[in-house]
Structures are given as C-alpha cells and as structure tokens.
Amino acid sequence: MIEDRITKDTDYLFDRSYDDELSDEQEDALLDAVSEQITKYGWPDTFNSWLNFLYSNCTSAESAMNFANLFWWFGGQDHVIPEPHKFIAYFYYRINYDTAKYDPNDVLDSIAITILPRAGFSEADLMTNTEYIPEKDPLIKAQVDEYAKQGY
Amino acid sequence: MGSGIGGNYSGTSGSSQPYANTYKVVSSQLRKDKKDRDIYSGNSGYFKNPTAVYLESSVSENRIEIEGHRAEGKMTYVMDKTGNIIFGKRSNPNNAQKRAPHPTLIGGKNPEVQCAGMIDFRKGKIYSVDISSGHYKPNIKSLEKVDKALQQLCNKNPNLFSRDSKWRKKK
Numbered sequence: 001m002i003e004d005r006i007t008k009d010t011d012y013l014f015d016r017s018y019d020d021e022l023s024d025e026q027e028d029a030l031l032d033a034v035s036e037q038i039t040k041y042g043w044p045d046t047f048n049s050w051l052n053f054l055y056s057n058c059t060s061a062e063s064a065m066n067f068a069n070l071f072w073w074f075g076g077q078d079h080v081i082p083e084p085h086k087f088i089a090y091f092y093y094r095i096n097y098d099t100a101k102y103d104p105n106d107v108l109d110s111i112a113i114t115i116l117p118r119a120g121f122s123e124a125d126l127m128t129n130t131e132y133i134p135e136k137d138p139l140i141k142a143q144v145d146e147y148a149k150q151g152y
Numbered sequence: 153m154g155s156g157i158g159g160n161y162s163g164t165s166g167s168s169q170p171y172a173n174t175y176k177v178v179s180s181q182l183r184k185d186k187k188d189r190d191i192y193s194g195n196s197g198y199f200k201n202p203t204a205v206y207l208e209s210s211v212s213e214n215r216i217e218i219e220g221h222r223a224e225g226k227m228t229y230v231m232d233k234t235g236n237i238i239f240g241k242r243s244n245p246n247n248a249q250k251r252a253p254h255p256t257l258i259g260g261k262n263p264e265v266q267c268a269g270m271i272d273f274r275k276g277k278i279y280s281v282d283i284s285s286g287h288y289k290p291n292i293k294s295l296e297k298v299d300k301a302l303q304q305l306c307n308k309n310p311n312l313f314s315r316d317s318k319w320r321k322k323k
Binding site: 024027028031069072073075099100104105106107109110111113114125126127128129130131132133135136 | 181218219221222223224225226227241242243248249250251253270272274275284285286287289311315316
C-alpha cells in the first residue's frame with residue numbers, strides 16, 4: 001500500500017529529536033531521504049503525510065516545536081503550503097503563543113515569513129511590511145481559535 | 153532544494169534603491185521609526201539588537217550559534233561599512249509585540265550598510281541569503297559583496313555551509 005509506505009517514510013523522518021547530535025553523513029542521509037520521499041510521492045502527498053504526523057503525534061508544545069524545527073531543516077518551507085495560516089497556527093496553538101519559552105530561534109516566525117509570501121500573502125513580505133508579526137496576524141489568530149474550539 | 157542568492161525581491165512598493173557603496177535607512181522608514189520609542193530614541197537613535205553578532209565569531213564546531221543555540225531559521229543580517237556580516241534575531245527585546253529591524257543590528261542614528269537582508273540557517277549551517285530589507289532596500293548588485301564574503305568563508309570552512317548551499321557547490 002502506497003499510504004503505508006509514505007507513512008513509514010514520514011515516521012522515519014519525524015520520529016526523532018531535532019536536537020540529536022548526528023554526524024555529517026547521518027545528516028546528509030536524512031536530507032537524502034527527504035528528497036527521495038518528495039521525488040517518489042510528490043510534494044502534495046508528502047506534505048499531507050507530514051501533516052498527519054503533526055496532528056497525530058505532536059500534541060504537546062515540545063513535540064510541535066520539535067516538528068517545526070525538523071520541518072525547517074528538511075526544507076518544507078521551500079514548497080507551497082496549502083492553507084498556510086492553518087499550518088502555522090497549529091504551532092502557536094500548541095505553545096499558546098509562548099515563543100520566548102518554546103521557540104528560542106524564532107523558527108515559527110521564519111516559517112511564516114517564508115511560506116506566506118510564497119502562497120501569495122504579501123502582508124508577510126518583509127520588503128513591504130518590515131513589522132509583520134505572525135502572532136498578530138488575524139488570519140493566524142482565527143485559526144488558533146478554531147483549533148481551540150475544535151478541541152484539538 | 154535549490155538555494156543561494158534569492159528571496160522575495162520583486163514588486164513595486166518593495167523596489168530597491170539605486171546601487172551605492174553604502175545605504176542609509178530609506179527616509180520613509182526612518183521617519184516612521186523615529187516615532188517608535190521601542191525602536192528609536194531621540195538621543196541614541198536605533199537601539200542595538202542584543203542578539204546581534206558577527207557571523208565569523210559565532211562559529212562553534214562547524215556550526216553557527218546564536219545565544220547558545222544552533223542557528224535555525226531566517227534572521228536579519230547586514231554587511232557593515234567595513235565588510236563584516238552581522239546577524240541577529242527579529243525579536244524585539246523592548247516589546248514582544250514588535251520586531252527589531254535591520255538598522256538595530258548596528259544601532260545609532262542612521263547606520264549605513266553595504267547590504268542587508270535575511271540569512272537562512274539550517275541546523276546551524278548557512279543555506280542562503282537575500283536582500284529582503286524594507287529598511288535599506290539594497291540594490292541586488294550589492295548582494296555580490298555578501299556572496300563573495302561567504303564564498304571566502306566557505307573556502308576556509310565549508311562545514312559551516314549547508315551541503316545544498318551555492319557556496320558549497322561552487323567550491
């Protein structure tokens with residue numbers, strides 16, 4: 001089954017700690033695995049599989065941020081993300097907007113200022129809006145409220 | 153997963169300044185910032201971003217670090233008048249609801265830079281740079297200086313760069 005195989009590949013990529021100390025060879029092997037998954041299944045199916053992993057396995061602030069850091073390292077932001085506000089909002093929901101505690105590198109900010117302009121949302125383009133702040137973006141805040149309402 | 157010089161650099165309201173050796177903050181941004189006490193003070197000008205560090209002095213065992221963590225994500229950078237690359241986080245220590253713009257990497261009344269934009273780190277390694285700075289709007293040609301400086305750094309220590317970065321591929 002294709003679905004089983006893509007899930008297994010996704011588990012291999014994300015069922016790990018971002019903080020693991022890996023050798024350069026191990027890191028290269030992981031990045032190769034990301035490229036192979038995208039080549040084999042295409043980005044839309046790959047992203048859906050990553051999203052399933054996120055929703056199913058990353059229900060704490062720490063695990064959600066671990067996913068966000070891996071997502072950035074794996075270059076997920078280089079692709080078009082469907083419903084980008086909903087995707088980013090999931091992390092803010094899980095950490096309750098407490099970026100000082102859970103996001104020391106501002107990775108969520110980085111994801112937002114990358115995937116939103118790529119998806120056509122120019123309000124997050126730093127060339128034209130130097131003060132863009134995802135935590136204050138009404139579209140992201142609305143999605144955070146929606147997660148809460150749905151009892152995620 | 154391509155990389156290198158790039159970024160969201162198009163459009164009309166975001167268009168660049170004419171090429172120059174150095175750039176001052178664009179006047180419309182400076183006027184706006186002067187009214188914001190969390191960014192600019194009448195006496196000292198732009199505050200100094202406390203996370204700002206020289207790229208070359210933030211190396212720790214083949215990784216770039218910032219505040220004790222592996223650098224990850226996009227951060228602001230400038231190349232100062234003497235050619236140093238300085239980078240830092242966007243978070244504003246004076247107000248969590250605001251960001252620290254590019255001039256705060258140097259601080260002062262109207263700090264001049266040779267180039268400015270965002271630098272992309274992936275697991276502590278340099279991946280790409282661009283010219284996304286609404287405060288300086290540098291000309292794309294100025295990015296060549298940053299490119300050259302990073303190529304020199306890569307020649308000295310390629311392990312500081314992502315294997316998919318253009319500098320590592322060029323080496």
